Amino acid sequence: MNSAAPGQLIDGKAVAAQVLAEVTADVITLKIEGIEPALAVVLVGDDPASHVYVRNKVLRAGEAGIRSLEYRLPAEASAAEVLALVAELNGDASVHGILVQLPLPRHIDETAVLQAIDPAKDVDGFHSENVGGLSQGRDVLVPCTPAGCMRLLRDTLGDLAGKHAVVIGRSNIVGKPMAALLLAADCTVTVLHSRSKNAQALCRKADIVVAAVGRPRMIDAEWIKPGAVVIDVGINRIEEDGKSRLVGDVDFAKVQPLTAAITPVPGGVGPMTIALLMQNTVTAARQQHARQAASGTSLQAATQ
Numbered sequence: 001m002n003s004a005a006p007g008q009l010i011d012g013k014a015v016a017a018q019v020l021a022e023v024t025a026d027v028i029t030l031k032i033e034g035i036e037p038a039l040a041v042v043l044v045g046d047d048p049a050s051h052v053y054v055r056n057k058v059l060r061a062g063e064a065g066i067r068s069l070e071y072r073l074p075a076e077a078s079a080a081e082v083l084a085l086v087a088e089l090n091g092d093a094s095v096h097g098i099l100v101q102l103p104l105p106r107h108i109d110e111t112a113v114l115q116a117i118d119p120a121k122d123v124d125g126f127h128s129e130n131v132g133g134l135s136q137g138r139d140v141l142v143p144c145t146p147a148g149c150m151r152l153l154r155d156t157l158g159d160l161a162g163k164h165a166v167v168i169g170r171s172n173i174v175g176k177p178m179a180a181l182l183l184a185a186d187c188t189v190t191v192l193h194s195r196s197k198n199a200q201a202l203c204r205k206a207d208i209v210v211a212a213v214g215r216p217r218m219i220d221a222e223w224i225k226p227g228a229v230v231i232d233v234g235i236n237r238i239e240e241d242g243k244s245r246l247v248g249d250v251d252f253a254k255v256q257p258l259t260a261a262i263t264p265v266p267g268g269v270g271p272m273t274i275a276l277l278m279q280n281t282v283t284a285a286r287q288q289h290a291r292q293a294a295s296g297t298s299l300q301a302a303t304q
C-alpha cells in the first residue's frame with residue numbers, strides 16, 4: 001500500500017512557523033528598501049471567535065515585523081460606515097493589505113464590502129478580480145486558507161499532478177478557491193456539497209481529501225480510502241465532557257490510522273491561514289511599490 005508511515009501528522013504549526021520565518025526575512029529586505037508592509041484588519045461587531053482570530057493576526061503580524069492597524073466598529077455600524085472606512089484605507093498608500101473579518105453583521109451586504117476593497121490590497125483574495133484571476137491562472141492574491149492547505153499538501157506529497165482530490169464544501173472562502181488551486185496543480189477534482197448524492201462513496205475514491213464543511217467530526221473512516229492524505233479545515237467549538245474544545249470536520253481518532261498523513265485541529269490549517277495572510281501582505285506591499293515605481297518612471301518619461 002502506501003510507503004509513507006500511516007497516519008503521519010502534518011504539523012501546520014511548524015510549517016506556519018517556517019512560512020513566517022520566510023515572511024520575516026522578506027520584511028527585513030523590504031524595510032531596507034524603505035517599505036514598511038502594513039495590514040489593516042476591520043472587525044465589525046463583537047463575535048468572540050472573531051476577536052480571537054483578529055488578536056492572533058495582530059500578534060503574528062507584530063512578530064513578522066508587519067505594521068498592523070485594527071479597526072473595530074460596533075455591530076450596529078451601517079454599511080456606509082464600513083464602506084467609508086474601506087475607501088479611506090484604499091486611499092492610504094501606507095496600508096498594503098485590507099482584511100474585513102467575516103461574517104459581517106446580517107444588515108451589511110458582504111459582497112458589496114468585499115468588492116469595495118482595492119484588489120491590489122485584497123489580501124484575502126475575495127474580490128472578483130482576484131477570484132477571476134485565480135480561475136484564469138493569473139498571478140493574483142489567493143485566499144489564505146486554501147493557499148495554506150496547498151502548501152501543506154506540497155510539503156507532504158510533492159507533485160500533485162494526476163491525484164484525485166475531493167473537496168467537501170463549496171464556500172467562496174474555502175471550498176471553491178481550494179478546488180481552483182487543486183485544478184491548477186493538475187489534480188482531478190471533485191467538489192461535494194450538501195446536495196451531493198453518494199458523497200461518502202465519492203470521497204472514498206480520493207487520494208486527497210480536503211474537508212471544509214463546518215460539521216464536527218462528520219468525516220469518519222467510511223469516507224476515507226486507505227493511504228489518503230486528509231486536510232481538515234473545519235474549526236468547530238463543541239462542549240464535551242463538560243469542557244469546551246475545538247474539533248475539526250474529520251473524526252481524527254477514527255480516520256488517522258487509515259491515512260498516509262493528516263492535519264490535526266487545532267495546529268493544522270488554522271495557523272497556516274494566518275501565516276499565508278502575512279505572506280499575502282508582503283506580496284501586496286512589494287507589488288504596490290513596484291507599480292508605483294513603474295508609474296513614477298513613466299511620469300518622469302512623460303515630463304521629459
Ligand SMILES: NC(=O)C1=CN([C@@H]2O[C@H](COP(=O)(O)OP(=O)(O)OC[C@H]3O[C@@H](n4cnc5c(N)ncnc54)[C@H](OP(=O)(O)O)[C@@H]3O)[C@@H](O)[C@H]2O)C=CC1
Pocket residue numbers: 145168169170171172173174175192193194195196199212213214215233234235236269270273
Ligand atoms: N482553518 C481555517 O483557517 C478556517 C477554517 N474554517 C472552518 O471551515 C469550515 C467550513 O467553513 P466555510 O467554508 O466558511 O463554511 P460554509 O458554511 O460557508 O460552507 C460549508 C459547506 O459545506 C457544505 N456542506 C454542509 N453540509 C454538508 C454535508 N452534509 N455534506 C457535504 N457538504 C456539506 C455546504 O454545502 P452547500 O453549499 O450546499 O450549503 C457548504 O458548501 C468551518 O468549520 C469553518 O469554521 C473556515 C475558514 C478558515
Ligand SMILES: Nc1nc(=O)c2c([nH]1)NC[C@@H]1CN(c3ccc(C(=O)N[C@@H](CCC(=O)O)C(=O)O)cc3)C=[N+]21
Pocket residue numbers: 052053056099100101102103124144145235246265266267268269270271273274
Ligand atoms: N475575512 C476573513 N478572512 C479569514 O481568513 C477568516 C475570516 N474572515 N473569518 C473567520 C475565518 C476563520 N479563520 C481562522 C483563522 C485562524 C485560525 C487559527 O489560528 N486556528 C488555530 C486555533 C485557534 C483557537 O485556539 O481558537 C488552530 O487551528 O490551531 C482559525 C480560523 C480565518 N477566517
